[in-house]
Amino acid sequence: MAKKIKNKALKPLSRSVSIIGVGATPYMYTMDNPDTEGLSDLEMFGAAAIEAMKDAGITAKDVEFYYSTCAMPALQGGYITPNAQYSSWFGMKGKASAHHSEACCSGYIALEQAVMAVASGTYDIVLSGGCDMSWSLATPRKPSYMRRQFDNDLYISEGLDKLYSKDYAAPSLGANPLVCDSWLDSYVKENKLTADKIDDVLCQLSIDCRRAAALNPRALNDKTYAEEAAEVGMTDQEYIRSQYNPKFTRYLRVSNFELRCDGAAALIVCPTEMAYKYTDHPIEVLGTGHATLNGMIGNLEKYATSGAYEQIKELTGLTGADMDIFYANDFFNSSQLLAAEECEYLPKGEGWKYMLESRTAFDGDRPINTNGGRCQYGHAHGTSGLHDIFEAVKQLRGEMGRTQVKVDPQYAMLRGFGGGQNVTVQILNKL
Amino acid sequence: MENVESKVLELVAISYRTNKEDLTRETEIQSLSKKSLQMVGLTSLLEETFGVRITYLEASACKTIGDMIDKVNEQLK
Numbered sequence: 319m320a321k322k323i324k325n326k327a328l329k330p331l332s333r334s335v336s337i338i339g340v341g342a343t344p345y346m347y348t349m350d351n352p353d354t355e356g357l358s359d360l361e362m363f364g365a366a367a368i369e370a371m372k373d374a375g376i377t378a379k380d381v382e383f384y385y386s387t388c389a390m391p392a393l394q395g396g397y398i399t400p401n402a403q404y405s406s407w408f409g410m411k412g413k414a415s416a417h418h419s420e421a422c423c424s425g426y427i428a429l430e431q432a433v434m435a436v437a438s439g440t441y442d443i444v445l446s447g448g449c450d451m452s453w454s455l456a457t458p459r460k461p462s463y464m465r466r467q468f469d470n471d472l473y474i475s476e477g478l479d480k481l482y483s484k485d486y487a488a489p490s491l492g493a494n495p496l497v498c499d500s501w502l503d504s505y506v507k508e509n510k511l512t513a514d515k516i517d518d519v520l521c522q523l524s525i526d527c528r529r530a531a532a533l534n535p536r537a538l539n540d541k542t543y544a545e546e547a548a549e550v551g552m553t554d555q556e557y558i559r560s561q562y563n564p565k566f567t568r569y570l571r572v573s574n575f576e577l578r579c580d581g582a583a584a585l586i587v588c589p590t591e592m593a594y595k596y597t598d599h600p601i602e603v604l605g606t607g608h609a610t611l612n613g614m615i616g617n618l619e620k621y622a623t624s625g626a627y628e629q630i631k632e633l634t635g636l637t638g639a640d641m642d643i644f645y646a647n648d649f650f651n652s653s654q655l656l657a658a659e660e661c662e663y664l665p666k667g668e669g670w671k672y673m674l675e676s677r678t679a680f681d682g683d684r685p686i687n688t689n690g691g692r693c694q695y696g697h698a699h700g701t702s703g704l705h706d707i708f709e710a711v712k713q714l715r716g717e718m719g720r721t722q723v724k725v726d727p728q729y730a731m732l733r734g735f736g737g738g739q740n741v742t743v744q745i746l747n748k749l
Numbered sequence: 750m751e752n753v754e755s756k757v758l759e760l761v762a763i764s765y766r767t768n769k770e771d772l773t774r775e776t777e778i779q780s781l782s783k784k785s786l787q788m789v790g791l792t793s794l795l796e797e798t799f800g801v802r803i804t805y806l807e808a809s810a811c812k813t814i815g816d817m818i819d820k821v822n823e824q825l826k
Contacts, residue, residue, distance in 0.1 A: 350783065467783060469809070561763050564793040572790040 323609050323625025328633040331437035334590035336600035336749065337429075339374025341366045341447075342583035342708040344536040345696035349454045349465060358462035359388070359395045362582035363449040364407030366704075370445065370584040371408070375596045378409025381586070382441040385431050386417045387424040387448035389699035389736075390477055394468070395449070396456030403462075404449075422647060423736025424448055425583065425703020426744060430606040432587045442592060447584030450699040454580065473578070499567055501620045502652045505659075506569070509667050516569055516652075519670045521558045523651050524573040524693065526679035531690030533720045536705070538577050538696035569652070576649045576692040583704035585711075590749070599715045600749045605633045607743040619653065622741035623660045623733060630743045638662035641745070642727035643713055644686045645706040647735045651693045654678070654686050657733040661743060685723045688713055703734050707746075714748040753825070756798060757818045764791035774815030785809075795821060 343366050348354045363386065371377060386401040388394060397403050401417040404410070420427050425448055432446035454465040455472070506516050524543065531537035532545075547557030557563065563571045593600035607629030611618040631637055638644065638661040646657035655673060658664045664672050664684060672678050680688040689695040689709040692702060710730040712718050727748065734742035754774070762769040765781040778788075792808045795801065795817075801824035811817040 469783065469785065473785070561760070561794060562766075564790050564797065566789050566793040572786055572793075575786060575789065577786065 323611075323621050323628075325609060325625055325629055328605055328607065328629050330633065331433065331605065332439060333437055334602055335433045335436045335587050336590040336593040336602045337585050337587050337707070337711055337746070338593050338596045338600055339370040339372070339376070339586035340584070340708045340711045341369025341371075341373055342536055342705050343581050345538045345579045345581040345698055345705070347453050347538075348451065348580040349467065356463045358465075359400070359449045359451050359456075359582070360403060360407050360462050362451070362580070363400075363404045363447055363584070366449070366582040366584040367404075367408040367445055367447050370447070370586050374586045376443065376586065380443050381410065381413065381445045382443050383435055384410055384413065384415045384445040384447070385428055385435075386415065387428045387446070387700050387704075388417075388419060388450050389421050389424055389452070390450075390480070391417065391419055393476055394451050394455055394699075396458065396462070400449075419700065420740045421737035422649070422697070422699050422702060423734045423740035423742060424700030425705065425707070426606070426647070426732060426734030426742040427608075427740060428704055429585060429587075429603065429707055429744060430608065430742065432585065433603045433606070436587050436589055443586065443588045445584060445586050446704075447582065448701040448704050449582035450701045451580045452578045452697070452699045499569065499650070501617055501656050502569055502650075504617070504620075505656060509670065511670065513569060516670065517559070517565075517571070519655070519673045520569070520571070520574050520651060521555075522676060523654065523673045523678070524558060524571075525554050526673075526676050526682075527651065527687060527690040527694040528573075530680040530688055530721050531694035534689055534695065537690050537694065538579055539690065539694055543573075570650055574651045574693060576697040577694070579696040579698050581696065581698035581701050581705065583701050583708050585704060585707055593749075601711050601714050602747040602749050604636070604745040604747050605630055607631075607633070608740065610740045613737060613739055619735055619741065620656065620660060623657055623735070623743070626733075626741050626743040627661045630745055634745055636729065636745060638664075638731060641729045641731040642685075642725050643688060643710060643723060643730040644684075645710060645730065645732040646687060646691070647702055647706070647733065648687065648691045648693060649697070649735075651691060653735065654691060657735075658686055661731060661733055663731060680721045681724050683725060685725070688718070688721055688723055703732070706732055710746055714746060753799070753821055754818050757795070757821060758814065760791060760794045760798060761814055761817070764788075764794060772814060774813065774818060776814045777812060778814060778817070779812075799825060801825060
């Protein structure tokens, strides 16, 4: 078992940095739809980057440096240096750039890296984006638009295989549930809950997250569970506990699991002192707490979340209780509950009650994953963090329309997590 | 055996949100959906209904519903 993580304190940024633009494609099954079949990662990245530039009111000429990210670039995009390939698709030829890859935490680290590039004083305007075509794969020696199916056999043998330690043995297929389910098991025991009670909590959470996703044009799901249930003559509460949504672990049902798909997103940052030149509503990035653990360490999500949270808390003097919206990268939706308590957004041992009463729904008083999260909105691996940042920025600006939170948000906290490696906790502040 | 076939067809129909009447032994599972999550659900239903042990990878290797029926019958022997 890992010991409690206590990393050195973060030093304040040398200058304040704000997000001035965001862009995101919808999440989709690109290959399965005649309207999108043939889209490449190059076009997807370009579309998100151009949208972010428009949102910021800048052109490609204004961008001084850009980052690209992808969870598995060589496998999904077919490139070792995607940043170089993307350059032609949004006017970046010849500009300085870099690619980084930290599995499903990549999108959150995309923000951290961009902020550091600006805070250092080296650059003023930096674009940071990502594309993951997680529903399909590049075809070796073929053009980018000619993609092939990425089924779960390949995902496990070629994708997850590369996430876990091979120090002494081949990675175990049990590692993922070990990492994600063990924390929930501890929670259930510590709080003297039953399997049935936590099932009720996670079912309600699925229903509420699906309500948000169904109203979000960028989400994979466009029907509520109530609508799906009506098609087979059930209520949503009956349907979510029926054979249409069976359990596949002790606690988790199919609806509690991530939806792998394709997507891209991008953001633009600049010094806060310059931000008002471009927008009336800059979103300041207060910092990134960050901890990394090897994917084979049990309960790593808990320890690394705690370590990253303590850093950002010490740096900003803010706690989760001060936040108005919380995001958790939730491959299993139980992560919303566990991370929200670990980051003090919900009171310890009480979070399950908030979820049972729909208080964490987008229209509740303690909203979490207002886009529906990985299990209802979708999960295009390395871009999910950027999609959450897109959502958080839009919520803080008050631009989310039908899924706009009912509270007047000042702060948003994002807990990034990637396949059992990097964990980040970031705070955004509406200026 | 007939009961097993009928039940597997019913569980496939539930998992893939389709009509049992439209399914046969020859139906290719990939033609119903390529979404792996539905196969995760179907595997759980098969294990629970028949009390057998079928891993996700074994189920995914079944090309047709007939292959899946044979896999369940094999486990029941």
